[in-house]
Amino acid sequence: MSADGSWEFTIDSPIGKQSLWVDMKAEDGKLVGTCRADGQVIDPDIIDGKIDGDLVSFKVKSHKPVPLKMTLTLTRNGDTMTGKAKPGMFGTFPVTGKRV
Template identity: 35%
Template sequence: MANVDGEWDCVTKSPLGEQKSVLTVRSDGNTFTGSNVGAQGTLDIIDGKVDGNKLTWKSEMKVPMPITLDCSATIEGDTLTGQVGAGAFGSFPMTGVRKG
């Protein structure tokens, strides 16, 4: 199993500009918990799943509007690449690097 645990400095390219955040991942077998903390507040990880080096999860965004985000990421070494799906607003690329 890939080492997906840790804190990741992430950037999501959204229509509101680049959104910086820190994604925290704590895996337990094929599931994970954690949060994604940025300027818009803290988004808890909901239904986090681990499949090798691939992560999928949901988060409930409250600001600037309530929406469920569908997220996915692939971790290779100290690099994270993924997508943040925002329903009718489309999907936005996310990149990150492991902190520390």
């Protein structure tokens, strides 16, 4: 089973749980897709998407409430993913995701 599809991610940050929805697919050895976030203004396209078996990583660029680039590094297990988010210089936070 691939990572292709629609995913809902929850980032457990110090300011509370943040939601991110991503539609992704493997294309020519890269991970491509679009995303949207609850309460944030972000660029719709994922950046530097990579997929290697069950390992998935990509970046999301946010403009509000704080301009930054966040990197998500995840491991897929069927219809779930777990990993970490690194939003700029703010440390790392746990991430969970499920296929929707």
